[in-house]
Amino acid sequence: MYDFWLTCTRCGTGHPALPLYRCRACGGSLEVSYDYKAIFSRLPFERMAARTSPGIWKYRELLPVFPDTDPVTLGEGGTPLLPSGRMGSTTGGFRLYLKNESANPTLAFKDRPLSVALTAARQFGLTEVVCASTGNTGVAASAYAARAGLRCTVYVPAAAPAEKLEAMKAYGTVLETVTGSFSDAYAASAGEALRLGAFNLTSTYLNPYAVEGNKTLAYEIFASLQTVPDWIIIPVGAGPLLSGCYKGFREMLLAGVIDRLPRMVGVQASGCAPIVRAFQAGEQEVRPWSGSTATLASGIADPLSTYPEDGTRTLAVIRESGGAAVGVSDPEILRCRRMLAEREGILAELSSVTAVAAVEALCGSGAIRAGELVTAVVTGHGIKDMTAAINFEKTGVE
Ligand SMILES: [Zn+2]
Numbered sequence: 337m338y339d340f341w342l343t344c345t346r347c348g349t350g351h352p353a354l355p356l357y358r359c360r361a362c363g364g365s366l367e368v369s370y371d372y373k374a375i376f377s378r379l380p381f382e383r384m385a386a387r388t389s390p391g392i393w394k395y396r397e398l399l400p401v402f403p404d405t406d407p408v409t410l411g412e413g414g415t416p417l418l419p420s421g422r423m424g425s426t427t428g429g430f431r432l433y434l435k436n437e438s439a440n441p442t443l444a445f446k447d448r449p450l451s452v453a454l455t456a457a458r459q460f461g462l463t464e465v466v467c468a469s470t471g472n473t474g475v476a477a478s479a480y481a482a483r484a485g486l487r488c489t490v491y492v493p494a495a496a497p498a499e500k501l502e503a504m505k506a507y508g509t510v511l512e513t514v515t516g517s518f519s520d521a522y523a524a525s526a527g528e529a530l531r532l533g534a535f536n537l538t539s540t541y542l543n544p545y546a547v548e549g550n551k552t553l554a555y556e557i558f559a560s561l562q563t564v565p566d567w568i569i570i571p572v573g574a575g576p577l578l579s580g581c582y583k584g585f586r587e588m589l590l591a592g593v594i595d596r597l598p599r600m601v602g603v604q605a606s607g608c609a610p611i612v613r614a615f616q617a618g619e620q621e622v623r624p625w626s627g628s629t630a631t632l633a634s635g636i637a638d639p640l641s642t643y644p645e646d647g648t649r650t651l652a653v654i655r656e657s658g659g660a661a662v663g664v665s666d667p668e669i670l671r672c673r674r675m676l677a678e679r680e681g682i683l684a685e686l687s688s689v690t691a692v693a694a695v696e697a698l699c700g701s702g703a704i705r706a707g708e709l710v711t712a713v714v715t716g717h718g719i720k721d722m723t724a725a726i727n728f729e730k731t732g733v734e
Pocket residue numbers: 344345346347348349359360361362363364
């Protein structure tokens with residue numbers, strides 16, 4: 337009936353477009369599949385991209401929403417892609433562009449997946465939404481749930497930045513603070529979603545509809561550059577932004593709009609880096625990160641405790657693309673935050689500046705070569721974790 341359905345990433349079983357999170361046959365995670373031939377024969381990709389409407393919804397035929405559903409939107413997407421100007425050493429010999437996702441309505445890239453997820457909740461007739469979040473997903477879920485008129489409950493680890501918690505409350509969300517890491521919040525939210533019959537918006541790979549919103553990042557990067565970057569650098573927890581972005585490029589390849597794919601780089605903070613550890617060890621599967629997850633980059637500190645297969649999905653995309661996984665330390669994060677603010681005029685969240693730190697590392701190791709085109713994604717705004725940054729600079733304590 338529709339041009340999209342859900343497919344199990346483990347066994348390949350197809351499912352109709354319903355609010356599902358796991359394969360009914362094997363329990364594997366689901367992703368959205370499309371009848372691209374039908375979609376592009378009705379509307380070529382170039383014509384979608386040429387629409388004058390702003391933001392992600394000009395690409396709605398490539399998003400998992402029914403044609404008669406009104407999008408839940410706050411004007412997300414259409415963020416600037418800025419050439420790096422004054423960062424000195426990091427721009428030596430190659431061209432660096434910064435995709436500034438802090439220009440989204442709730443100041444982070446999460447508005448892309450949450451706009452799509454809340455629209456999906458609307459099309460399924462659901463009245464309640466629930467999610468686990470390190471902060472940004474919860475803020476975006478709260479804003480879009482308010483916009484859609486749905487009840488929203490968010491589970492957050494106690495260490496989430498105060499600015500984000502206050503923002504969620506301001507949107508009228510029910511906030512549940514969980515002792516432990518993001519993975520503990522994940523478990524609590526899954527139980528509650530089941531109990532309430534609520535749509536689970538948790539932005540790992542859990543909600544297949546949310547993941548699709550991330551593809552629009554790729555469409556926009558290409559629309560701005562009119563070419564494919566050699567490298568795309570993205571901070572990752574579980575990594576749906578990285579995978580979603582790569583899927584967007586694969587779709588443009590299929591549509592005949594581009595003729596090659598970028599190398600994808602996932603960046604994690606060294607204090608919690610399960611994907612980086614597996615990449616460096618040459619392993620095929622990501623294992624959960626045990627012990628401390630302490631890092632200033634709270635937004636990407638995900639130990640993947642009960643869903644390491646999400647990390648494995650991201651690792652597979654990184655490898656397929658010929659990319660890399662890079663770990664960066666807290667002192668590097670603080671230095672890059674200052675550099676990005678003072679030299680480029682972009683105040684980025686601590687998790688986000690890891691992308692810039694990774695550009696430096698890849699340049700230093702010779703992976704990025706002279707003449708190459710690099711896009712680093714600045715995923716969120718620095719105003720959202722200002723207190724944590726100030727406290728650490730004063731006291732050295734997270
Ligand atoms: Zn399956």
